[in-house]
Every structure is written in C-alpha cells, then in structure tokens.
Amino acid sequence: MVPDSGRQYLAIPGPSALPERVLGAMHRAAPNIYEGDLIEMAAGLVPDLNAVARTRHQVAIYIANGHGTWEAALANVLAPGDKALVLATGRFGKGWGDMAAGLGAEVETIDFGLQSAVDAARVEERLAADAGHQIRAVLAVHVDTGTSIKNDIKTIRAALDATGHPALLMVDCIASLACDAFEMDAWGVDVTLAASQKGLMTPPGLGFVWFGPKAADVRRQMKPVSRYWDWQPRTEPAVFSDLWNGTAPTHHLFGLREALDMIAEEGLEQVWARHGLIARAYWAAFEAWEAGSDGLALNVADRSCRSHAVTAVSCPPPMATKLRDWVFENAGVTLGIGLGMAPMNDPAWHGHFRVGHMGHVNGHMALGVIGAIEAGLRALNIPFAGSGAAAAATVLSGAAS
Numbered sequence: 001m002v003p004d005s006g007r008q009y010l011a012i013p014g015p016s017a018l019p020e021r022v023l024g025a026m027h028r029a030a031p032n033i034y035e036g037d038l039i040e041m042a043a044g045l046v047p048d049l050n051a052v053a054r055t056r057h058q059v060a061i062y063i064a065n066g067h068g069t070w071e072a073a074l075a076n077v078l079a080p081g082d083k084a085l086v087l088a089t090g091r092f093g094k095g096w097g098d099m100a101a102g103l104g105a106e107v108e109t110i111d112f113g114l115q116s117a118v119d120a121a122r123v124e125e126r127l128a129a130d131a132g133h134q135i136r137a138v139l140a141v142h143v144d145t146g147t148s149i150k151n152d153i154k155t156i157r158a159a160l161d162a163t164g165h166p167a168l169l170m171v172d173c174i175a176s177l178a179c180d181a182f183e184m185d186a187w188g189v190d191v192t193l194a195a196s197q198k199g200l201m202t203p204p205g206l207g208f209v210w211f212g213p214k215a216a217d218v219r220r221q222m223k224p225v226s227r228y229w230d231w232q233p234r235t236e237p238a239v240f241s242d243l244w245n246g247t248a249p250t251h252h253l254f255g256l257r258e259a260l261d262m263i264a265e266e267g268l269e270q271v272w273a274r275h276g277l278i279a280r281a282y283w284a285a286f287e288a289w290e291a292g293s294d295g296l297a298l299n300v301a302d303r304s305c306r307s308h309a310v311t312a313v314s315c316p317p318p319m320a321t322k323l324r325d326w327v328f329e330n331a332g333v334t335l336g337i338g339l340g341m342a343p344m345n346d347p348a349w350h351g352h353f354r355v356g357h358m359g360h361v362n363g364h365m366a367l368g369v370i371g372a373i374e375a376g377l378r379a380l381n382i383p384f385a386g387s388g389a390a391a392a393a394t395v396l397s398g399a400a401s
Contacts, residue, residue, distance in 0.1 A: 009332060017201075018202075018255075026251045026254050039240050048260040049208060049210075059235070061243065062229075064206070069194070073211075074105070077215055084108070084135070089141065091339050115147070115149070121159075136167055140170070149306075169190050175309050179308050205252050219232065272308070278357050278396075284395045292383060295315055299311075310357070312352065323353065323376045336355065338353055355369060
C-alpha cells in the first residue's frame, strides 16, 4: 500500500517535478487575454527561451506535447514526397520518423541500436552517397528518453559539412534542453524542438520550435503549410492571438515565466553542472549495485554517451516491474517504465526501467530515490553488491566523480 503521509515523488523522465514557484505562479485567476499582464509578460519569453537554446534565431510556441512539436517542426520544412534521413538510437528517433512518414515524407532510417550513439562516420558515408541531394532533412534526437543515449550533435553537423550536403539538421531536444549542454547556433543546428515538461519544469502542454535562416527559407518555399502548425504567423504576429493560433495557454505561460526566471537566476551553465553531478551520483549507485548483481546494468556503457537527464537500466525480467511496483507501493516513488527496449507483450519488457533526474532536482531528491531503489533490491532479494547510496553520496560530496 502506498504510504498516505509524505509527498509522493515522480522519478520518471518527464513530466518532471514541478517547483513550488511554478505552481504558485500558475495558481491565479484567469487573466485578461486582450491586454495587461499576460501580453506584457509573454513578450519577454522569447529572449529567455533563446538563451536556454543558445540561439539568436526565432522560436514559435505551440500548445502541444512533444509529439505535436515533432509535427510542427516537420510541417514547416517537409512536403509530401520529400526525403528525411532519421538517425535512430531508440524509440523516439523512430517515432519522429514515423511522424514524418505520416505527413507524406519519404523516410530512411539508420538504426544505431538501443545501446550505441550515432556513428557520424556512417552518417557521412550515407550523405556522400546522396549525390543528388534528395535528402532534405536529417533528424536526430539529442537524448533519447527511452534508451538514455546522448548523441554528439556536433559530429553530425561535421558530417553534413564534410560532404557539403545542404540538408537541414533538425534536433529533438525534448529530453535534454536545460539538462545537458546544448548550443543551437554554435553547433550549426537549423531546427531545434523542445517541450515544457522536462528541463523547463512546467506542466506538459507547451512545445517550442526554434528555426534559423536556412529553415526559414525552406518554409517560404513550402506550399501549403497547415494553418495551425505554420510558424510564420507565430513569429510575425499581427495580433497577440496569432502567437497561439487562438486563445493563449494562459496559466502555462505564467508557469513557464517563473521556470525561466529560476534557470536565469541559477545560471544555465550551473544548471548543466548540477544535472551532470546528479547524473554521476546515479551512475555511481548503479555501478556499485551492478558489481555484485546478476544482470543489473546501466543501458549505456560509455559515460560520454549517457544523458544527464535520464538513466535507463536493465535487469532480469520480471524484476524491473517488481522493483517499480515495490518502490511505488512502499516508498511512494514512481520509476519510469522501459520504453522501446522490448515490445510490451514480450516478457523481456519487464526487465527494463528508467530513472528521470531532470529539471527541479537536487542531491537529497536523488539520494531519496537511490535509497528507495536499494531498499527494493534488498526486499525483493535481487542480488547486488555495495551500497549505492554510499557511492552516490561520495559523488555528491565532491570526493569522487
């Protein structure tokens, strides 16, 4: 039975824990949508969103979840019959490709598996073979939320540059923005997309698409573009409602304003550093347990390819599901299910879980989740070695990395 006292903790990779400041900002009466505080506040969102994405370019804001944001980005630059090259390192790369196919694009996927990052050499080889430049866009996910693989976007840009290929580089940063370091302009990304419910610490419901001049030129040549997804009126509005294609997402905007203030106060690079430290604490805990376990393992072996926002773990089925159930029922902690690691009707599906550590997180939150997992391992007689909590504490104390 889930304890009635205390606060339950959602340790999944989005939606992430909501700060009290964000909740407080949203807890207000419905505002005037024609003039006043809302309109004045919304104007300041764009420069602060750009600061988080590290770009000087334009951003369109949508009332949508991440999947809607996928479609928004694609609808502005890919016409039916256009070809997209998808670089898949898990479920979410494939899902974005499926979205493109649903819009009529011709989709080619290079699948790098569930435990390895994108190999830029293979990307360069494929682009070099595209002598006629039929590929109009390269779709990459910075962090795949299902596998916890982090891809090196700079090397993908280098592959495009080395071949002189004109395709747009489009990057899904839904799981990584304001968690892992990301530099839209410095890394040569043409289209970046994200959503509100992860590193931006706001409830699900807002999507963001940043686009540079090359993508803007492609959009100008597109005929037609869905009225709702079209980014032009959202970035060149005649009236306030054009920003949202109708009524503004009022309370989400107040929450987002507060979240962006929190990021600015902490400093974006310090936000990245905090996420890196907490991620290393989780890794240390799992590596300590893994040493004496019977199959408990982090999904990504190479630390440089691990996300700072989510950690994917495997263990012999059905122990992952039993462990998730135990920590929820006995410690009030919700762990993420495995996504894309095995079909849901396959017994192997019960051998994967994920821990989200994104957004509004700190050391005591991480230690609480780690302690709950360790208690679950012990209660369920799942073999493990040293103390994960002690290993994590050593990292958080600065005594190890």
